[in-house]
Amino acid sequence: MNIKKPVYVGIDFGNEYSQVSYYSDKEKEPVSLGLSGPENGYYIPTVISKAVGKSQWFAGDEAKNSTMLMDTVIVDNLVMKAMDRNPVMVDNESYMPAELISIFLNEIVQAVKIAAGVQDIAKICITLDNFKISLLNVLSEALSRLNIPKDDIIFSSHTESFVYYAMNQKQELWTNDVALFDYGDNGLVYKLMSIIPFRGQNLIMTKDEDFSSEVPYSLSENKTACEYLDGKLSEIASGLFFKKTISSVYLTGKGFGDSFNAPDFFKVICDRKRAFSGQNLYVKGACYQAMGTTEGSMLKNYVLCCNERITTGIELKIIERGKEKILRLVKPGVNWYGADCSFNLIVDEAKELEMFLSPVDTVEKQLVKIPLTDFPERPRKTTLINFKISFTSDRRCYVMVIDKGFGEFFPGSGRIINEEIML
Structure with a gap:
């Protein structure tokens, strides 16, 4: 078989x-x-x-x-x-x-x-x-x-899925900026994807704008408001596209269903751009993302910088076999959910941990020091600590350091050091 x-x-x-x-x-x-x-x-x-x-x-x-x-x-x-x-x-x-x-x-x-x-x-x-x-x-x-298995599961935001979908189309469709209008139950939302070279990296930047108060979903259901809706969408699109070079425009959401007709809006989004409409963009983007994790992704040479993605690299200074070394904890461009990590470290003479924060859009690193003075003093190399970092958003990082002691000779004190770091 x-x-x-x-x-x-x-x-x-x-x-x-x-x-x-x-x-x-x-x-x-x-x-x-x-x-x-x-x-x-x-x-x-x-x-x-x-x-x-x-x-x-x-x-x-x-x-x-x-x-x-x-x-x-x-x-x-x-x-x-x-x-x-x-x-x-x-x-x-x-x-x-x-x-x-x-x-x-x-x-x-x-x-x-x-x-x-x-x-x-x-x-x-x-x-x-x-x-x-x-x-x-x-x-x-x-x-x-x-x-x-947990390792076979990925969670993604709609913005991430939009990027994965757009980047898996022909290159001519994302040579310049890519725009998306999402007109769903919660009203009109606009997303813009831009690729920006920076320090030898290609950063994929996204921008979300909410127009739900100006264009609620109820407008799409009001047959007498078709002309007004067309004018409003045209006005919004013209303003968003001003002095922008956009390769392609995508429309998604129930408001852009089969019966949607807005001639003036269509003229704006089709002017020197490729325009597409469909209701399964996000789900296909999610599928591309699932495939890209193991089969090789179009985004492997890019750093995705959008909501839900951590845009700051996080490193820890350690000593390994007598030599100073930088341990990378979090790579820029990863989703915050699932970026948690944990390490066991033996403390030699260090009185503090030194972490380095490296935002993708800056050159300088920020030094963050976490004092270990709350832990009991012991002879060298007789304190094992568990170092954990976790996230509740792409901007909020939590560090937890737990004193584990050193076996039966030096029982752990149970003391915990907690630090919150805003990225």
Whole structure:
């Protein structure tokens, strides 16, 4: 039997709808998988249901339609429930959000395996509009319930997915800046991607602007406001593009659906630019990101500097075999979620730890000293410390140093030094 190699998967996980794609060796690009009815296309309702009195669960459209076939309990708003982190009562039983989300994700993963004809997932990247640690932790737990190894899981923001999608297109489409208009339930959002050479590096910079107050989603549903919407979008785009050299423009979001028509806006975005419209940009970008981690990414020679990416390198001065050495802890351009690291170090005569912060857009390094004077004094090389760094955002870093002592001879004091570093 010819067993295909594991597949790379991208999932755009939303509160109302989700999407999924997998990388097709035949098509040489991500392929979106539609699990929903024809009225929803590639949109999968982020909903599950449970048959009353039974251990039978449904997901997506099957969950919504199950109410017509049997007595079921519907569970929706899974993103909101994950962020609340409170138990959810379903059919007189209590479930944690991670349990419920794992049921939904399992349905998607199994559908991908069937469609791709594979038995295993190589990497899975979940992209989110709401990149919050509370949601990320619940999703991590949900995926662990599916026995997907932690190292095979990536979390990405919509901005990151936009960059991965754009950079995997023909080079002529990203030679200059790349623009994205996202017109979804929360209104209009604009994203701009620029590549800037700096100190021998290619920095991918992004900028997000929120126009939801000027262009709410309700405007797209108001048939009498078409002319006003066209004018407003044209005005915004003209201002954003002024003195900018843009290679391509992407439109995504339900507001730019099949019935969307804005002649003046189209003229602005198509003037000496390539313009594209589609509803699966983020999920395909997530798939490219999953694939790029092992197959080689278009971004391997670039440093991605956007929200959720750490743009400051973090290093620690150590002594190894009698020689001073710099230990790199965090490389610029990595996502803050998953950048945590931990090392055990033996203290010789040091009274403090010396860390160096290196922002990608500056030449000078910043020295940060962490005193160890709170730890008990011991003979040389008889203090083992555990050094940990963790993040709660791309700008907020936490350092924890724990005194472990030195075996039975010098028991650990249990003392902990905590430092917060703003990057």
